[in-house]
Amino acid sequence: MTVSIEAWGYLRPLLGREKINNEGPYLVTMPEGTSVEELIRHLSECHPAFGEVALSEGQISGKFQVVLRDILLELVGGWSRVLSDGDLVLLLPIFTDG
Amino acid sequence: MLYGNTGNVLRVDLGENTVATENPHPGLYQKWIGGAGLGTHYLISEVRPEITWDHPENRVILASGPMGGTRVPGSGMLSAVTRGPMTGGACSSQANGFFGAYLKLCGYDAVILQGISPAWVYLYVNDTEAELRDASNLLGLDTWEVQEALIKETGEKQLSVFSIGPAGENLVRFAILAGDKGHIASKNGLGAVLGNKRIKAVAVARGKRPVPVYDRDRLAKCAKEFMDNPTSVVSTIEKYGTGGFLPIADKTGRLPVKNYTTNLCDYVDRIDGPYLRSHFKLKRHPCYACNIRSHCHQITVTEGEYAGYTGDEPETESLALMGSNIGVSDAGAIVMMADLIDRLGMDVNECGWAVSWVIECYEKGFFTYEQTGGLELRWGNEKAVVELLHQIAHRSGFGAILSDGVKAAAEKMGGEAKNMAIYAEKGNSPRGHDHRAVWLEMLDTCTSSTGTIEASSGGTDTKPFGFGPVTDTFDWKQVATYLGKLNGQRNLLDCLGACRFTVDNNAVIPRALTALTGQELTPLDCLKVGKRITNALRVFNLRCGIKREADRPSVRYGSTPVDGPARGKALEPIWDDMVNLYYETMGWDPLTGRPSPETLKDLGLEYLID
Numbered sequence: 001m002t003v004s005i006e007a008w009g010y011l012r013p014l015l016g017r018e019k020i021n022n023e024g025p026y027l028v029t030m031p032e033g034t035s036v037e038e039l040i041r042h043l044s045e046c047h048p049a050f051g052e053v054a055l056s057e058g059q060i061s062g063k064f065q066v067v068l069r070d071i072l073l074e075l076v077g078g079w080s081r082v083l084s085d086g087d088l089v090l091l092l093p094i095f096t097d098g
Numbered sequence: 099m100l101y102g103n104t105g106n107v108l109r110v111d112l113g114e115n116t117v118a119t120e121n122p123h124p125g126l127y128q129k130w131i132g133g134a135g136l137g138t139h140y141l142i143s144e145v146r147p148e149i150t151w152d153h154p155e156n157r158v159i160l161a162s163g164p165m166g167g168t169r170v171p172g173s174g175m176l177s178a179v180t181r182g183p184m185t186g187g188a189c190s191s192q193a194n195g196f197f198g199a200y201l202k203l204c205g206y207d208a209v210i211l212q213g214i215s216p217a218w219v220y221l222y223v224n225d226t227e228a229e230l231r232d233a234s235n236l237l238g239l240d241t242w243e244v245q246e247a248l249i250k251e252t253g254e255k256q257l258s259v260f261s262i263g264p265a266g267e268n269l270v271r272f273a274i275l276a277g278d279k280g281h282i283a284s285k286n287g288l289g290a291v292l293g294n295k296r297i298k299a300v301a302v303a304r305g306k307r308p309v310p311v312y313d314r315d316r317l318a319k320c321a322k323e324f325m326d327n328p329t330s331v332v333s334t335i336e337k338y339g340t341g342g343f344l345p346i347a348d349k350t351g352r353l354p355v356k357n358y359t360t361n362l363c364d365y366v367d368r369i370d371g372p373y374l375r376s377h378f379k380l381k382r383h384p385c386y387a388c389n390i391r392s393h394c395h396q397i398t399v400t401e402g403e404y405a406g407y408t409g410d411e412p413e414t415e416s417l418a419l420m421g422s423n424i425g426v427s428d429a430g431a432i433v434m435m436a437d438l439i440d441r442l443g444m445d446v447n448e449c450g451w452a453v454s455w456v457i458e459c460y461e462k463g464f465f466t467y468e469q470t471g472g473l474e475l476r477w478g479n480e481k482a483v484v485e486l487l488h489q490i491a492h493r494s495g496f497g498a499i500l501s502d503g504v505k506a507a508a509e510k511m512g513g514e515a516k517n518m519a520i521y522a523e524k525g526n527s528p529r530g531h532d533h534r535a536v537w538l539e540m541l542d543t544c545t546s547s548t549g550t551i552e553a554s555s556g557g558t559d560t561k562p563f564g565f566g567p568v569t570d571t572f573d574w575k576q577v578a579t580y581l582g583k584l585n586g587q588r589n590l591l592d593c594l595g596a597c598r599f600t601v602d603n604n605a606v607i608p609r610a611l612t613a614l615t616g617q618e619l620t621p622l623d624c625l626k627v628g629k630r631i632t633n634a635l636r637v638f639n640l641r642c643g644i645k646r647e648a649d650r651p652s653v654r655y656g657s658t659p660v661d662g663p664a665r666g667k668a669l670e671p672i673w674d675d676m677v678n679l680y681y682e683t684m685g686w687d688p689l690t691g692r693p694s695p696e697t698l699k700d701l702g703l704e705y706l707i708d
Contacts, residue, residue: 008346010333062567067349072535072663074572092350094557094567095331095343 001085002029003039009093011064014050015043030083036066037079039089065092101312102164102614103127103207107136108228110221112295113154113213117221117228119206128617129702131627132163133198134190134592136208137179138631138638141188142706144212147641151183151287152269152294158211160197160260160300163595164614167202167309167386169321172597174199174386176260176277182286182549183271184448184503185525185648187639189286190548190589190631194394194597195278196258197302199386202595204228204305215296220261222252225305233298238264240441241276244299254303261299262289263443265491269293271502272448272527276440280383280394280410284445286526286549316613323606325389331557332599336392340414341371347418351535351664354423356477357454358520358532358654361662365427369417373429377401380411390599397433404430409437415530419450423530424457425477435480435487442491448527451520452490452504453483464515470496503527505652517653524648526550528655535664537577538568540656541676542585545649545691547635553585560584562604562621572667574676582683586628593627630701633693636686637706646691649677 005026007015017026030039037060044051053063066073067090073081083089105127107120122136130139137159149155158180165173176197182189201209204225211221218233236244244261260277266289273289276282292298311317334342347353348366355363367373379398384391395411407430412420416436426432439446459465460475467474473482473496489497499507504527508519522528522544529551533540538554546552560567560583568580591598594607601607608619650656650673658668678688685697695707 008349009342056561056566059566060569062569065350065571067663070349070663071665072351072571074570075664075667078570090349092346093331093334095334095346 001032001034001083002027003083003085003087003089005043005089005091007091011050011053011091011093014053015047034083035079036068036073036081036083036089039083040079063094065094066090067092099310100124100127101310101616102611103132104202104205104307104309106206108206108209108223110209110211110228110230111213112211112215112219112230112297115215115230117230127615129627129630131590131593131611132166132207133161133175133177133595134179134192134589135627135631136161136593137177137190138634140210141179141181142634142638145181147643149181151181151186151291154214155212156181156291158288158291158295159208160201160211161208162198162202163593164611165601166595167199168311168614169318169387170596170601170610171321171324171387171389172385172600173595174258175595175597176283177592177595178275178283178288180288180291181642182288183290184286184527185549185639185644187524187642187644188547188549188635189288190592190635191283191285191288191550192592192598193260193275193277193281193283194385195281196304196386197260197277198595200256200258200302200304202309203307204302205307209300211292211295211297214294218296218298220248220299220301221297222301224254224303225307236261236298237267240264241443242279242441245277245279248299248301252301252303256304257301259299259301262292263441263491265443266290266293267298268491268493268501270444270491270493271506272445273443274440274445276443278385279396280440281385282440284447289443311614312616313613317610320606320610320613324601324603324610327603327606332390335390335599338371338375339393339395339411341374341412341417343414344370344417345372347414347531349663351659351662352531352533354418354450354530354532356425357423357451357458357518358534358657359458359660361532361659361664363422366422368427369421369429369432371414371417374411374433377429378433383410385597388597388600393599399430399433402428402430404428404434407434407437409433410440412436416446419446419454419530423450423454424483426480426483427478428480431480435483438484438487442487444487444491445527447530448503449487449490450530451527452500452507453486455504455508455519456486456500458518459511459515464511519652520655521652522655523650523652524644532659533655534657534659534667534669535571537571537574537669537676538581540651540669541577541581541680544651545677545680547632547639552632553581553588558587558602559604560587563587563625574672575679578676578679579683582680585684586625586632588628589631590624590628593631626701630703633698633701634703634706636691636693637698637703637708640692641708646677646689649691
């Protein structure tokens with residue numbers, strides 16, 4: 001199963017994606033049945049700088065949001081949501097009001 | 099010796115035309131730190147419940163804080179506290195720029211304004227004098243023009259001028275205090291209070307009195323820590339301004355679109371921060387001692403009908419409210435309208451909700467072309483909006499219906515039209531987001547006592563306080579307990595005298611305060627000061643008659659999104675339970691929202707137990 005990762009803002013360089021427009025999609029191959037949380041943990045292992053933000057004392061940190069198929073992750077099953085082949089996982093920074 | 103603060107407060111009686119310096123007891127600074135804390139102390143001590151926002155005895159406290167005027171980044175912040183007209187309760191509102199630093203360098207921690215002047219005046223302060231001066235020549239000028247006029251009149255090149263525009267003169271209830279060309283204390287009608295007092299501006303020259311610092315070397319290290327460890331929020335601001343958050347808002351369902359009738363907008367990439375920064379001309383306009391090199395700018399539109407227009411670069415809320423929220427897709431028009439609102443002296447948030455409400459009403463036939471005086475108030479018609487904004491600011495024509503805010507206008511209309519308006523029942527304006535996708539900020543906005551969002555701050559690291567952030571934006575139990583634990587952190591930031599973008603580091607703040615004042619503090623000690631403010635303002639509002647019933651969203655504000663990333667998620671069924679749990683976490687009576695005697699005693703506020 002292959003999923004596509006898109007990270008915005010300060011999360012992007014943490015995944016080694018420094019440039020904005022001139023890279024192709026960030027594709028990750030995972031076993032069937034992988035959940036969003038397992039994907040995040042996998043990314044954290046591959047990119048420790050991302051892991052420092054994504055995990056806190058071994059738990060999902062809440063310092064970023066996930067959108068899956070244009071819907072907030074919370075509304076499509078949360079962190080235990082099982083991913084499907086071809087899913088686009090959008091990782092977005094939490095932001096404060098201006 | 100007092101460190102961090104100057105120990106001087108300037109009390110100005112506008113009715114008596116007197117200016118006097120007071121020396122608050124040093125214990126006040128230990129208890130309240132400064133800024134919003136000091137302002138809260140004076141508000142609860144001197145403004146009794148019968149003193150309404152327009153009463154001569156209402157106070158306006160303009161304060162810096164211990165960081166003000168030091169090498170801490172962004173240390174020009176101004177905190178304003180008063181009783182405001184939008185909620186009828188407390189107002190605590192902040193602006194950046196230079197004012198707070200210059201005030202400290204003139205030898206003052208705060209200015210207290212009281213009384214009503216018989217004629218229009220402005221307050222001039224430098225490091226050797228403070229006096230009220232005739233402002234009759236400033237009447238009718240916008241907030242940028244006042245700055246230019248007073249720099250010319252005083253001959254001071256380094257002069258921070260915060261003023262009210264025409265809206266404040268006309269007591270528009272969401273009038274602002276604006277200064278240093280682009281910085282706004284916008285909440286709860288601060289500008290209307292000042293207009294009622296007939297004070298057009300406060301102008302402070304850059305003084306030369308050094309701020310007394312307990313340990314300069316240690317403070318220098320803390321300042322460097324603030325600079326070296328910016329919050330994640332700052333990295334986005336550096337690149338795109340806060341307008342860089344607009345596309346994120348779009349993807350997460352928090353972008354307000356057409357008065358919350360939809361969450362779909364197909365032109366975000368033509369009005370967001372990246373677009374503005376790549377298409378328009380920018381000139382840096384940093385605040386005092388700011389280390390965020392690329393936040394504040396003046397911007398010149400370079401394309402389209404408004405090419406050549408120069409104003410303040412809009413923040414994310416302005417872009418959303420004058421863009422997607424009213425159907426405008428021309429970035430140049432948005433820059434122009436956001437800047438016009440600042441110059442006229444109005445809160446862009448309230449303007450945004452008022453304009454989007456009236457457009458939806460017009461589109462649905464609740465207002466006719468004749469009733470609007472010939473304004474074709476349709477989505478995306480910025481020309482009609484510009485005329486409407488002028489009318490609101492001058493309380494003239496059809497626009498006067500909105501000059502007391504959207505809640506007042508909607509209540510006059512009643513029926514279905516009332517249900518379309520976006521406001522918190524207390525009367526304050528939500529910030530320019532769709533909070534139906536961010537329950538934390540919805541709960542905060544509705545239960546706040548400051549006239550705006552009070553506690554939640556997406557970027558802050560709460561680990562030094564011993565708890566983590568919300569991991570599910572729709573888990574109401576998590577949201578309520580998090581907000582209850584967090585509330586106080588933001589009020590703490592507003593005590594410091596520095597921009598919350600630059601010093602929002604809960605581990606460094608206590609060390610910096612120790613270096614500034616000599617007072618040993620832990621992160622939890624600091625949070626406790628913030629909670630003291632939160633609870634004092636809560637008691638103030640209760641005494642003003644603001645009850646639990648006001649702690650909820652209007653029908654539309656609390657409605658269910660029909661589309662977009664948060665579609666179908668209903669807030670109404672759990673609202674009361676969420677508020678109850680929040681009260682409980684705060685140490686408040688779950689039924690009334692009144693701080694318990696134990697909570698007040700723990701915070702050293704025994705004297706507020708009713």
